[in-house]
Amino acid sequence: MRYADIDWNMLWQQARQKKSWKGKKKKDWDRRAASFAKRNLGSDFSDLCLQMIHPDPSWTVLDVGCGPGTLAIPLARQVKRVTAMDFSEQMLAELALRVKEAELGNISSVHASWRDDWQEHGIERHDVVVAARSLAVDDLGAALAKMVRWAKKEVIVVDRVGPGPFDPDLFAALGRPFEPGPDFIFTVNILFQMGITPSLDYLEFDLQRQYADRHEAIEGCSWMVDDLSEAERPRLEQYVDERLSANQGGGVTLTRKKPVKWAFIRWKINE
Ligand SMILES: C[S@@+](CC[C@H](N)C(=O)[O-])C[C@H]1O[C@@H](n2cnc3c(N)ncnc32)[C@H](O)[C@@H]1O
Numbered sequence: 001m002r003y004a005d006i007d008w009n010m011l012w013q014q015a016r017q018k019k020s021w022k023g024k025k026k027k028d029w030d031r032r033a034a035s036f037a038k039r040n041l042g043s044d045f046s047d048l049c050l051q052m053i054h055p056d057p058s059w060t061v062l063d064v065g066c067g068p069g070t071l072a073i074p075l076a077r078q079v080k081r082v083t084a085m086d087f088s089e090q091m092l093a094e095l096a097l098r099v100k101e102a103e104l105g106n107i108s109s110v111h112a113s114w115r116d117d118w119q120e121h122g123i124e125r126h127d128v129v130v131a132a133r134s135l136a137v138d139d140l141g142a143a144l145a146k147m148v149r150w151a152k153k154e155v156i157v158v159d160r161v162g163p164g165p166f167d168p169d170l171f172a173a174l175g176r177p178f179e180p181g182p183d184f185i186f187t188v189n190i191l192f193q194m195g196i197t198p199s200l201d202y203l204e205f206d207l208q209r210q211y212a213d214r215h216e217a218i219e220g221c222s223w224m225v226d227d228l229s230e231a232e233r234p235r236l237e238q239y240v241d242e243r244l245s246a247n248q249g250g251g252v253t254l255t256r257k258k259p260v261k262w263a264f265i266r267w268k269i270n271e
Contacts, residue, residue, distance in 0.1 A: 008193060009141040012186040019181025020171060021226050023136060026087050029067075032223060033090035037068035039220070041098060044205040045262075046070045049132060052201060052264050053156060055079045062126035062150060064114065065134020068094035069107075075130075076107040083123060087113035114143055118150065125152050132158035133262070141190050148196075151269050159184035161202065161261040166224050169257055173239035174225065174232045184263035191267065198267040207259040210251055217244060217254050 016023075029036075040046065049071055055061075055078040063072040066084035068091055076082040076099075084107060086092050092109050099107050112121045114137045129151040137143040147155045163180040171178035184200075191198050211217040217240050222228055228236060243254050 008189040012140050012182045015182035018179050020179045029088035030090035033094050037094040040070040048203045060126040062129045064131045067091045076104045082107045085110045127153045130156045157265040159187050159263045165260050198265045201264040203262045204259040209254045
C-alpha cells in the first residue's frame with residue numbers, strides 16, 4: 001500500500017465511532033456552558049494559546065466553536081475584529097456577558113454550526129480562522145477545507161493529543177472500557193494529503209485542577225462519562241477522593257496522573 005492510498009478521513013470517522021463516549025450535542029453544550037465559562041475564561045489554556053498565537057493588531061479573526069470566548073475575548077483585546085461562532089445559544093450567552101463586562105466593541109457573535117452555509121450567515125473571509133477544541137464534526141476533511149476557504153492568511157487548530165481532557169484512570173475506576181477515538185495525528189495526515197505542511201506544537205496543563213469543594217470536583221469530573229449509573233456514582237466519588245487534597249486557603253485540588261495535552265497546529269494560506 002502507498003501512503004497516498006490511505007484514506008485518513010475514513011480512518012478518522014471509523015476511529016470516532018469506537019470512542020468511549022457519545023459526541024456532545026447542542027443541548028449538552030448548553031447545559032455545560034456556565035461551568036465551562038467559569039473554568040476556561042482566563043485559564044492556563046487560554047493564556048498558553050494566546051502566547052502561541054502571537055496575535056497581530058491588524059488581524060480579523062473567525063473563531064469557530066468559540067464557546068464562552070476562551071480565546072475570542074483575549075483575542076479581541078489584541079486584534080482588529082473577532083467573529084465568534086458557536087451552535088450553542090448558552091455558550092453565546094456566556095460570551096455576551098463577558099463582552100459586556102469587558103466593554104469590547106470589536107467582537108460580534110454568530111449562532112451557526114460547522115455544517116451551516118457560513119455565507120448565508122453573512123460570514124466573510126477573515127485573516128485568521130481558529131478552531132480550538134471544537135472540531136466536533138462528522139467530516140474532518142471537509143471542516144479543514146472550509147477553514148482554508150474562509151481564511152485569508154492563516155488557520156489555527158487546537159486538537160486533542162491521545163485522550164485529551166478525558167482521564168483513562170476515571171474510566172478504569174468505573175470499570176468501563178476506554179477508547180479515546182482519533183486525535184491530532186489524523187488531522188495532520190489529512191492536511192498533509194491536502195498539500196498542507198502545518199507547524200506543530202504541544203500544550204500541556206491541568207495536571208492539577210482547583211475546585212471550591214469536593215462536590216464541585218465530582219461534578220467537574222462527571223462530564224467525562226455518559227449516563228453515569230447509580231452503581232458507578234460511588235466509584236466516581238472514590239476516584240475523586242483518591243486524588244483530592246485540601247488547599248490552604250480553602251477549596252480543594254484534584255491531581256491527575258498526567259497533564260492534559262493538546263496539539264497546536266497552524267499553517268499559512270497560499271493566496
Ligand atoms: C470544548 S468547547 C471549546 C470552546 C473554545 N473554543 C475553547 O477552546 O475553550 C467546544 C465548543 O464547540 C462548540 N461546538 C461543538 N460542535 C459544534 C458545531 N457543530 N458547530 C458549532 N459549534 C460547535 C460547542 O458548543 C462548544 O462551545
